[in-house]
Amino acid sequence: MSFLKANSASHIKAPSPTPSNTSTNGAKRKRPADGAPAVVYSQPQDVGTGEHVYTRLTYATDHLRAHPTEWMSFDDIMAFLNVAPGNIQREQLRALMRADNVGNRISWNAREETYRYKPKLNIRNAAQLKGYLQNQKSAQGLAIKDLKDGWATVADDIKLMEDKKEVLVKRTKDGVPKTVWDNDPSLMYPMDAEFMNEWHKIAIPPNPDDLRNTLLNVGLTAASQPRQIVTAPKGKKKRTIRRGGKQTNTHMAHILKDFSGMRS
Incomplete structure (x- = not known):
């Protein structure tokens, strides 16, 4: 390209990376006056916290x-x-x-x-709890946390029912009620004092191994004894004769002789 001048490339200007201040009609864009309010563009309708x-x-x-x-x-x-x-x-x-x-x-x-x-269980007082426990088909207990969902004072009210022998309560190590069951106070009878005295005279060995040995010595099976699985001895399996191939001519089986027993 000998017809191009050596310094012609220096006259080619690269496009500016920044946008121009002039519009398409050549008019310059006006800057906002000092102190003029800023332009507010359209915003979503729900922009506040908690308004959804x-x-x-x-x-x-x-x-x-x-x-x-x-x-x-x-x-x-x-x-x-x-x-x-x-x-x-x-x-x-x-x-x-x-x-x-x-x-x-x-x-x-x-x-x-x-x-x-609407709570998990529609039980809000002691009367409703008693009726629910008595009408259920099983003797399944109810979790206190489920009752607390609609019964804020359930822990205090359960304690009063427990004192009246109306319910049975299972508590955690910290004494917090965990599960409640129905209880019939008419089935509770006082124990004879002599029987209770004799019962408490029975000393339980402090060591669990001593208690286990005591049970074994009198011919009883301890609950801690490992379970023994008795398996029957396996006998020698009798070899069965396989007849290979598809059997045909089944309609002539009464006149054909079976030579399968002559196989070595």
């Missing part, structure tokens, strides 16, 4: 849980959530609070238009 409809549903559930025995009107709940009349979330929350699904923890009274917290 499901977040407000959680707040409503926690508020009703704090008052488990109280029925509240819809307007009182909306006032607590600070949802003004005309807000689109009012109807959304109304539908969510009335939803009949497992995840909804709110009960709805359609006749009076009131709402209340």
Whole structure:
């Protein structure tokens, strides 16, 4: 390319990496005046913390849980959530609070238009607990933590029922009630003092090995004794004769002779 001048490349300017201040019509872009208010661009509608409809549903559930025995009107709940009349979330929350699904923890009274917290177990006092335990088909106990979901004073009330012999309570090492069962006080009889005295005279060896040896010496089996699995001796398996191949002419089996026993 001899027709190009040596210094022609120096006159080619590379494009600037920064945008130009001029617009397409050649007019310069004006800078905002000092002190002028900044331009506010469009923003999402819900930018506040806790204003999402499901977040407000959680707040409503926690508020009703704090008052488990109280029925509240819809307007009182909306006032607590600070949802003004005309807000689109009012109807959304109304539908969510009335939803009949497992995840909804709110009960709805359609006749009076009131709402209340729905606990895991619909037991809120001692009378309901006693009736539930007596009507269940099995003698299964109830966990105190499940009862506490809708019964805030369950620990104190369970103690009073236990003192009256109405329930049986299993406690942790710290004395915290863990499980409760039904109890019939009419089946509890006082023990004879002489029998209790003789019972407590029986000394239990402090060492578990001594107690085990004592049981073995009198011909009893200790619970700590390892289990012995008795297996029957395996006998020699008799070899069976395999007849290879597919058998044909089964309709002539009564006239054909079987030579399978002559195999070596």
